[in-house]
Amino acid sequence: MTAGPIRILLVDDQQLVRLGFRMVLEAEPDLVVVGEAADGAEAVRLSALLRPDVVLMDVRMPVLDGIEATRRIVEADQDARIIVLTTFDLDEYAFGGLRAGASGFLLKDARPDELIAAVRAVSAGDAAVSGRVTRAMLELFADRLPTGPAAGGAGDDPAAVLTPREREILVAMGEGLSNGEIGARFYLSESTVKTHVGRVLSKLHLRDRVHAVIFAYEHRLLER
Numbered sequence: 001m002t003a004g005p006i007r008i009l010l011v012d013d014q015q016l017v018r019l020g021f022r023m024v025l026e027a028e029p030d031l032v033v034v035g036e037a038a039d040g041a042e043a044v045r046l047s048a049l050l051r052p053d054v055v056l057m058d059v060r061m062p063v064l065d066g067i068e069a070t071r072r073i074v075e076a077d078q079d080a081r082i083i084v085l086t087t088f089d090l091d092e093y094a095f096g097g098l099r100a101g102a103s104g105f106l107l108k109d110a111r112p113d114e115l116i117a118a119v120r121a122v123s124a125g126d127a128a129v130s131g132r133v134t135r136a137m138l139e140l141f142a143d144r145l146p147t148g149p150a151a152g153g154a155g156d157d158p159a160a161v162l163t164p165r166e167r168e169i170l171v172a173m174g175e176g177l178s179n180g181e182i183g184a185r186f187y188l189s190e191s192t193v194k195t196h197v198g199r200v201l202s203k204l205h206l207r208d209r210v211h212a213v214i215f216a217y218e219h220r221l222l223e224r
Helices: 015-025 040-050 066-075 092-099 112-123 131-140 164-174 179-186 190-203 209-218
Strands: 006-011 031-037 054-058 081-086 104-107
Touching (some): 006 040, 015 031, 015 112, 031 040, 040 054, 040 066, 054 112, 066 081, 081 092, 081 112, 092 104, 092 209, 104 112, 131 164, 131 209, 164 190, 179 190, 190 209
Parallel strands (some): 006 031, 006 054, 054 081, 081 104
């Protein structure tokens, strides 16, 4: 988590939407809006220039949509965590945003406290959407996932770098279990589970547990 205030970039083609988000966010002492963008191309440019901690990214915008903008920001290896803003729960835009590298999604009509909590969560390295919601989304759009025994190619074991326990933790995350539920299953403390989760994410170069769920599905580590 950042030492100072969490720096936020607002991306939406509607000025009133950006104004509303800014008013909510800047009422909090630990949050500051460092910039605004009206389209995806401007978002990519400002993200590189301003280096925000969190980007609130609309998906339907002119010039460049939010999904492609998310992909470009993530591929640029920037530290910004991205929350996709969507109108409908579990829609294809939210799905596309997560697969492009976003750390979560948020409904545009979310309550102020939900918005604030989501920003703080992704800034701390967590995800702004539960594993269960991610799994439901993956099942809904399963036809968009790669085909074959593993996305890395036949015969590959993408999780070979993990210990047996870490692999069990990854599968449990893929099932949408919380740290507490994982701990109960394997008789581990939540702090131990959190350590294992961190190692799984580090070894597999995943941004957060949402992407661990996606990884588990894409590489066929779960029974559908």
